[in-house]
Structures are given as C-alpha cells and as structure tokens.
Amino acid sequence: MLKRKTGIILLTLLFVTGLAGTISDNIVSKSERKVAITKMKATYKDAVEATKGLSEIQLNYKESTDKWSVKECFYHIAASEKLLWAMFEKAMSTPANPEQRTAIIHSDEQVAYIAEDRSKKNEAPDLIQPKNTNFNNISASMLEFKMNRDAHINYMKNTTEDLRNHVIQFPFGWIDCYQLYLYIASHNNRHIKQMNEVKASSGFPLK
Secondary structure, eight states: OHHHHHHHHHHHHHHHHHTSSSSTSSSOOHHHHHHHHHHHHHHHHHHHHHHOOOOOOHHHHOOOOOOHHHEEEEEEEEHHHHHHHHHHHHHHHSOOOGGGGGGOOOOOHHHHHHHHOSSOOOOGHHHHHHHHSSSSHHHHHHHHHHHHHHHHHHHHOOSSEEETOOOEEEEEEEOOOOOOOHHHHHHHHHHHHHHHHHHHSTOOOOO
8 A cells, every 4th residue: 555655746747857757758959949939039130239329310210101120110019029929929819729730831940940931021019109109218128128028038948838730810821839939029020121221222311
C-alpha cells in the first residue's frame, strides 16, 4: 500500500513539474523565446531611432495630405502595439484549439515577413489611425510604446502558457499565438520603412 502511494506521489510530482511531458511540451522553446525577444528589442530600438534628432517641423512633414508624417507613423506604431496585444490576450484567454493547427499554412518567418511587407498596402482600422490615437505629442506615444513593449518582452521571458495551441484567424490566414507575438514585434518594421521613406523624400525639411 505504501509503495503504491509513493508511486502516485512521484507521478503527481512528474506532472506538476512537467517532467512527465504533459505540461512543458507545449511551452515555447528556449530558441523560440530568444528569437521573439530579440525581434521585440530590435524593432523597438529601430522605431525610436527613426525619430531621433528630428525637429518638430520634420516630425510633422507630409509628402502629401493623404500620406502620414513620421510622427503619425509613430503614433500608429504605439497604438497598434496596444491593440494587437489585446487581440493576443483575448486569444490566450479562450480554450486552446490545437485541432485548428492544420489550418496554419504560414511559417514563423513568413508571418514576420507579412507583418513587415509594404508592397501590399492596407488602410489601418479607424481605431489606430493616427488622428484617433489621442496622442498629443511624440513623447507621449514613445512613453506608452516603451511601457507596453517592456511588458511584452517580460511576458515572453517568463511565460509558461501554451502559445502554439491557441490558434486564431487573421486576414491572411490562421496563425498561432507565438506567431501573433512575432507579428506584433515585426509590425513596427512596416512603419519604420514608411518613416524612412518620408525622410528620404525630396521635400523633407533639412531641419
């Protein structure tokens, strides 16, 4: 009887610690964490760098009335970070749906590329249009962006949630929540490219 109880206790400990292969199998790997965190840090740095040293006139310059300024691009980046993370949290709060993984056709790398690709330009939802973000200046948008990005990096460092088996549908197809995390990190690059295009335009103010 004692031997049986001991066996049950040991088996319970294996499941609790994840050593039995049930709890830990679906946690993102060390290399996946590193890729995601590195991208989050790099795209944050590049977004901030794209605005560095610009005057208010330069930040507000537009090539035309239907184009965004550097400042507006950054407002959109900051607002998008918050909106996309809300989508992430909502997806993770619902039950895992691993059966839907068969619908995923894009690799992690392809999802990141789609997030960055400016060859296909879509109009941003009204909620994250620069004029609707409620930011009054670039400093306010940077502060919120930094706060959110730091929290999202910290999440990936410590999460034990099953990101791969929470699957959601995006306009370009089904993705899992690890891929959504990569999409959030990579989305910046689409608008960093846009900011650099503005700065490279012939009419961009010298100061």
